[in-house]
Amino acid sequence: xxxxxxxxxxxxxxxxxxxAALVTFLTAxxxxxxxxxxxxxxxxxxxxxxxxxxxxxxxPMADGPAIQASSLxxxxxxxxxxxxxxxxxxxxxxxxxxxxVLMGYYNPIYIYGVExxxxxxxxxxxxxxxxxxxxxxEDSELCIPAxxxxxxxxxxxxxxxxxxxxxxxxxxxxxxxxxxxVLGITGTKAPDIASVNQAVARIKRHxxxxxxxxxxxxxxxxxxxxxxxxxxxxVGSALVNxxxxxxxxxxxxxxxxxxxxxxxxxxxxxxxxxxxxxxxx
Amino acid sequence: MNVNAPxxxxxxxxxHGRYGIHGGRFVAETLMPLILELEQAYKDxxxxxxxxxxxxxxxxxYVGRPxxxxxxxxxxxxxGGAKIYFKRDELNHTGAHKINNxxxxxxxxxxxxxxxIIAETGAGQHGVATATVCARFGLKCIVYMGDIxxxxxxxxxxxxxxxxxxxxPVSSGSHTLxxxxxxxxxxxxxxxxxxxxxxxxxxxPHPYPEMVRDFQxxxxxxxxxQMLEREGRLPDSLVAxxxxxxxxxxxxxxxxDDTDVEIYGVEAAGSGVETGAHAASITGGRPGILHGNRTxxxxxxDGQITEAHSISAxxxxxxxxxxxxxxxxxxxxNYISATDQEALDAFELCCQLEGIIPALEPCHALAKVxxxxxxxxxxxxxxMNMCGRGDKDIFAVAEHLGVEL
Numbered sequence: 001x002x003x004x005x006x007x008x009x010x011x012x013x014x015x016x017x018x019x020a021a022l023v024t025f026l027t028a029x030x031x032x033x034x035x036x037x038x039x040x041x042x043x044x045x046x047x048x049x050x051x052x053x054x055x056x057x058x059x060p061m062a063d064g065p066a067i068q069a070s071s072l073x074x075x076x077x078x079x080x081x082x083x084x085x086x087x088x089x090x091x092x093x094x095x096x097x098x099x100x101v102l103m104g105y106y107n108p109i110y111i112y113g114v115e116x117x118x119x120x121x122x123x124x125x126x127x128x129x130x131x132x133x134x135x136x137x138e139d140s141e142l143c144i145p146a147x148x149x150x151x152x153x154x155x156x157x158x159x160x161x162x163x164x165x166x167x168x169x170x171x172x173x174x175x176x177x178x179x180x181x182v183l184g185i186t187g188t189k190a191p192d193i194a195s196v197n198q199a200v201a202r203i204k205r206h207x208x209x210x211x212x213x214x215x216x217x218x219x220x221x222x223x224x225x226x227x228x229x230x231x232x233x234x235v236g237s238a239l240v241n242x243x244x245x246x247x248x249x250x251x252x253x254x255x256x257x258x259x260x261x262x263x264x265x266x267x268x269x270x271x272x273x274x275x276x277x278x279x280x281x
Numbered sequence: 282m283n284v285n286a287p288x289x290x291x292x293x294x295x296x297h298g299r300y301g302i303h304g305g306r307f308v309a310e311t312l313m314p315l316i317l318e319l320e321q322a323y324k325d326x327x328x329x330x331x332x333x334x335x336x337x338x339x340x341x342x343y344v345g346r347p348x349x350x351x352x353x354x355x356x357x358x359x360x361g362g363a364k365i366y367f368k369r370d371e372l373n374h375t376g377a378h379k380i381n382n383x384x385x386x387x388x389x390x391x392x393x394x395x396x397x398i399i400a401e402t403g404a405g406q407h408g409v410a411t412a413t414v415c416a417r418f419g420l421k422c423i424v425y426m427g428d429i430x431x432x433x434x435x436x437x438x439x440x441x442x443x444x445x446x447x448x449x450p451v452s453s454g455s456h457t458l459x460x461x462x463x464x465x466x467x468x469x470x471x472x473x474x475x476x477x478x479x480x481x482x483x484x485x486p487h488p489y490p491e492m493v494r495d496f497q498x499x500x501x502x503x504x505x506x507q508m509l510e511r512e513g514r515l516p517d518s519l520v521a522x523x524x525x526x527x528x529x530x531x532x533x534x535x536x537x538d539d540t541d542v543e544i545y546g547v548e549a550a551g552s553g554v555e556t557g558a559h560a561a562s563i564t565g566g567r568p569g570i571l572h573g574n575r576t577x578x579x580x581x582x583d584g585q586i587t588e589a590h591s592i593s594a595x596x597x598x599x600x601x602x603x604x605x606x607x608x609x610x611x612x613x614x615n616y617i618s619a620t621d622q623e624a625l626d627a628f629e630l631c632c633q634l635e636g637i638i639p640a641l642e643p644c645h646a647l648a649k650v651x652x653x654x655x656x657x658x659x660x661x662x663x664x665m666n667m668c669g670r671g672d673k674d675i676f677a678v679a680e681h682l683g684v685e686l
Binding site: 056057058059060061062064065068072075080081103105106107108109110111112131133134135136137155156157158159160161162165169180184185198 | 297305306307308309310311313314315328393453454455459460463466467470471472473567569570571572573582583584585586
């Protein structure tokens, strides 16, 4: 497989601790590079265990209005792939333990060049990739080369991924499985905890990988509910919306932008950490 | 000829939905089971004679096929070269070729037991066709349309509403066709059980490019038959306009293996490809991934999709169907482009000489007919696809002519 990445190490350590991971999603460069870097640097202390960074794209077809808007804010302020990798390097200079996953769509990677992207991402300190529009049917494009380059390739499983489909989705998946808890786009609906836990249990019957759950998680209580069954809780739109709410009339970051995001992360981390799980034997 | 020419140009796509490097299934996992289900359902329908019979019957009695192959005598005289024929797909019910494909997809949706139809539209022609066929079969219809296009195409918005469709203005991204497509995909992801996504062109994830092509091939099949009846031989050249490229693919595909037939696909050059304000994905773009397929796209150096520009809302899309991308790469089809101004000049000429008010989309093809025909001999048979009528465009044309309606 892809060896021991920071993702593998982090999930193993949390299993020993007996708790789930808080996985935070933010778009790289939202609302601008400097603010984004300051937020990302503050995430581990606020309680984030895994950092997902969105690579902005003009046409994020699986994302809801909040993340679409965050992508456009970042792009409007000059974010591009080179700067996203720079942001990872800048973060890594102060933190060599927290896993970083880049998440986005294939076209910006394809245009950057797959080989060049994998080499630069690995060198910058990226641990894993989530590329929304690359299903297993397109594994030869990026997934196989990414695994060979020592990066995790994290796949989304959804409520439409039945037991027949699941093995296909899980093949070549590494790091963790990202379970999309509701049908639909990011940030729209709240997940039903009982059915989420059922789905997580179903996935776990097929794989030893950790399962993180996302889509629609916005409050500490929900995060705690999901942390009971899953190995990780992903929060994205709620954080991105917090950035939006903190901007001034000219869409510039306000004095509270960084602290508002980190405060919410701390609350969510409190929710996740309130649930004790049986530690690994 | 190309030394690497395949035995047949008509066998694609491969089992991965690829045409050379183009095509594929670049969609979120949520959609994969649906796309695989659709692929199987389409395969089954294609093999079922009853499906083809039902399709043929509706094409004849509801759509009004076959459409005439018309000798454009006065235009031919005026240009003084090739003998020019129009394939009159603007005479179809709803006034464009779009309904050929919609009829096929809706009959398929019915077979699959889907009750809710979603579609994207730019100019509104595909939206009107979808709303029309949904009304005919009593199906719920939701059409996504960029809010800028909703404003530009008020008559078509009203038509869709009269036909019982819900038109949802899209205010995300650049507020036009590509964003309407994104929004339709988002709807589909959220409503996988009962919803069928009726894509309007030969693009999107496999099997859409193949399926839409097959439904549009009636254009080329008829043309072949009609030309053999009229002239006793095949045409020497074909010309069609390309946005996503469904009318062009429908005309071209049945002729791809008749390698003596020259084929021209005409993209929209807007203000001119060199100005950057255009919709010519092959001429001015590069291969990339958007909306489920790899194909030529308009984008910046960071892989961010840029906006297309054309006077014709139907060609105003930053991509092109993947099979066209492949036909370009292997050199079977010549992809050229016509500017807004050339299309407007062709529009006026066609009105005056032939008594046909053409849609702005085929005016791009006509503009290149005007350029190509004079250099051909008088026994050269040239067919242009008159894929839509121009009633919807009279406001845009009036504005460009400085006329107030």
